[in-house]
Amino acid sequence: MRIKRIIVVLVASGVVFGGVLGFVQFRQNMIKSYFANAPKPVMTVTATPAVMQDWRGVVPAVGTLQAVNGVNISSSVSGLVRTIAFQSGQDIHRGQPLLHLDxxxxxxxxxxxxxxxxxxxxxxxxxxxxxxxxxxxxxxxxxxxxxxxxxxxxxxxxxxxxxxKTVLAPFDGTLGVRKVDLGQYLEPGNTIVNLQDLSRMLCDFTVSQKELGTVSVGQAVRMTTDAWAGETFEGVIAAVEPQVDAKTGMIGIQASFPNAKRRLRPGMFAKIEIARAEIERTVTVPNSAVSYNLHGDAVFVVKETAGADGKTIHEVERRVVQLGDRREGVVMVRKGVDANELVVTSGQVKLENGSRVDISATDLLKPAAPANP
The missing domain is CATH 1.10.287 (Helix Hairpins)
Structure with a gap:
């Protein structure tokens, strides 16, 4: 009798256990079936076609500005300051008296x-x-x-x-802040005031020796500075060092820029671009279309396919690209994208290979306009 009860219990337990396992398996199969057949979410993005255009390459560099003439004025003899004949920030002419010593x-x-x-x-x-x-x-x-x-x-x-004993201005220019006072005893070499000729600025920078064939005296250069964002200054190469630095492989270059409005000042850092002579025909895309990554830069290319209902479906394909120079908001694509292919320019954060997208006419990177009160 006891054996029969044990058998009944075991059979009942097996039935219950089998039912639970069967339910779990059924549930997992249903979940897999749901996700397999669920429609893909549609992401809203903006896109623009890649453009084939003429591209003149540039040699980039970073330099420092200095005045065509600039000096800390000092006296070559000692003595007490008897009179001061200038004001801080004053424009002066060559030969104008600045200071008289006793x-x-x-x-x-x-x-x-x-x-x-x-x-x-x-x-x-x-x-x-x-x-x-x-x-x-x-x-x-x-x-x-x-x-x-x-x-x-x-x-x-x-x-x-x-x-x-009378200190004269050595050239036309603009004075800085006065460093001496009446009655002060000056030793030879003590700074009296700084003088800068701001009519023309020089920019010293270096480029690799492999670029030596692309630079020459008189060649046009462009310059931008943080002080005047968005504005480009035009100049020319004034001098090229005759010797290459053996330690760095770099060669020094000096460019000259007119400065009639005196907006450029000595000591500023500047970004220099020297245009190459050759023009290259290449594909370009907006900078915002590129997803930069240590494992390779990529873009999302929009592809059109026909759905089961005959409607057009937009899906994206992630492509690793080889980039070139960047300029004015666009970047050269040497490999990976063909001209006229549609590339995503905003909304790429949630995209992956094969994602469906809806192309919007509004740039998603720009903030929405405020509502009218």
């Missing part, structure tokens, strides 16, 4: 030296007269002449020193 001591020495020179000249003239009458020897005349030259040299030296 020269009272030197003026006193000059008057003494001029008196000694006058006496030496009288002595020399008297010796010349006496030599004609054979009263003195030739050696006496030579000594008088040498003495006159020594006195004249001392006078000239003092006059030069006094002239240096």
């Amino acid at each position: 020269s009272d001591v030197e003026l006193g020495d000059l008057r003494s030296a001029e008196a000694e020179m006058a006496l030496a000249r009288v002595t020399y003239d008297r010796t010349v007269s006496l030599l004609r009458s054979n009263t003195v020897s030739q050696s006496a005349l030579d000594k008088a002449e040498a003495e006159l030259k020594v006195k004249a040299a001392r006078v000239a030296g003092l006059r030069a020193t006094i002239a240096k």
